[in-house]
Amino acid sequence: MVFQPLPYAFDALEPQMDARTVEIHYTKHHRGYFDKLEASLKGYPEYWKRPLIDLLTNLNDIPETVRMSVRNNGGGLWVHDFFWRSMAPGGLSLNKRNAFAAALVRDFGSIEKFEKDFKAAAASFFGSGWTWLVRDTAGKLWILSTPGHDLPTAAKYVPLLVVDVWEHAYYLKYQNRRAEFLDNWWQLIDWQKVEKRFLAESWRED
Ligand SMILES: [Fe+2]
Numbered sequence: 001m002v003f004q005p006l007p008y009a010f011d012a013l014e015p016q017m018d019a020r021t022v023e024i025h026y027t028k029h030h031r032g033y034f035d036k037l038e039a040s041l042k043g044y045p046e047y048w049k050r051p052l053i054d055l056l057t058n059l060n061d062i063p064e065t066v067r068m069s070v071r072n073n074g075g076g077l078w079v080h081d082f083f084w085r086s087m088a089p090g091g092l093s094l095n096k097r098n099a100f101a102a103a104l105v106r107d108f109g110s111i112e113k114f115e116k117d118f119k120a121a122a123a124s125f126f127g128s129g130w131t132w133l134v135r136d137t138a139g140k141l142w143i144l145s146t147p148g149h150d151l152p153t154a155a156k157y158v159p160l161l162v163v164d165v166w167e168h169a170y171y172l173k174y175q176n177r178r179a180e181f182l183d184n185w186w187q188l189i190d191w192q193k194v195e196k197r198f199l200a201e202s203w204r205e206d
Pocket residue numbers: 025029080164166168169
């Protein structure tokens with residue numbers, strides 16, 4: 001298992017996401033999950049060597065003594081990587097003529113309605129967690145939220161986009177104004193990456 005580099009500089013997401021928040025989020029929170037996972041798996045080299053996503057999608061196979069650490073710290077490690085890689089400096093726009101955009105219109109009514117629904121789900125989620133856009137095995141798109149660092153059910157859903165709604169993701173700049181953070185975060189989404197995930201055979205190669 002490796003601690004993946006941040007795919008851009010700490011200040012690359014300014015002004016929507018300030019450099020200090022990104023630095024603390026990446027070097028303290030994200031790194032902390034990696035370090036805690038590593039410490040808890042010290043006696044389990046066979047698990048440390050396996051792809052993290054395999055552990056997270058087969059939690060019942062993990063010994064009970066370390067299962068919660070894999071779920072919480074391993075989940076935090078994986079989801080933060082997915083989150084960082086859902087954004088690009090300045091964002092990359094959605095091609096409204098492609099199949100992914102058509103699926104958004106089909107399942108939410110319009111692109112604007114999808115945006116409204118996603119932000120509403122993320123803004124109203126109670127406590128710390130993540131709001132996702134996922135596609136199910138039949139290709140239908142859904143918005144859902146998970147608490148802590150839990151992933152959407154792997155047998156049912158492929159994650160396409162995620163936003164961190166833990167307070168550490170926005171509190172320094174936005175304090176309690178989560179809705180304002182979400183409006184600004186929206187401008188950072190890498191829609192080309194989201195579309196690629198939509199078209200991919202497997203979500204394990206992100
Ligand atoms: Fe976070």
